[in-house]
Amino acid sequence: MRSLLPKLAEEIAANRLTREEADALVVQAIERFGPKETLDMAGGWARQTIAPQDLGTSNAGKMLETWRVGNLRRAREVLRSVTDAAGEQRLIQRTGTPKFASDLDMSLLGPASSRNRELAWQYLTGRFGKDRAGLHNLLYMDLFTDPTRMHLADLLPTACPRAGRPGRHGI
Secondary structure, eight states: OTTTGGGHHHHHHTTSSOHHHHHHHHHHHHHHHOHHHHHHHHTOHHHHHTSSTTGGGSHHHHHHHHHHHHHHHHHHHHHHHHSSOTTOSOSEEEESOOSTTSOEEEEEOSTTHHHHHHHHHHHHHHHHTOOHHHHHHHHOEEEEEOGGGSOHHHHHHHHOGGGOSTTGGGO
16 A cells, blocks of 8 residues: 555556545545555655546545645644634635645735744644645645735835836835
């Protein structure tokens, strides 16, 4: 099983394994080893998104996506417990398309988004025993600070017409 997980796509392409068999194999690995170890054995999330191409709608894909999104919820709960943002409804917001084949990018919102991003990284790296690159590979994810705070240059032409477009006049 360990040696086959990283090669599911090749096995399916060579007609040595059906998509249904691949799905059953991944489900078996999840049940036996857990989602994290299964993804580690398979080479990470991105490797799984191509493993069978329809893994996102398969039983294994649903199990892995539920697990991944559950970790986002746990990170949100932990952040709420260690920050003063208890009343904040959207402390962490998933961006992009919420489906298996999409990356799990999350924006930390609010005035303390940079600090909370670091707290989220600390929590996730500790939870999974991986550095940021390892987390990206395992979960196909990244953390960003509040995007509404990052696009000040986009607002300059409206707020200050003399500034022109971003990049002009050294901006």
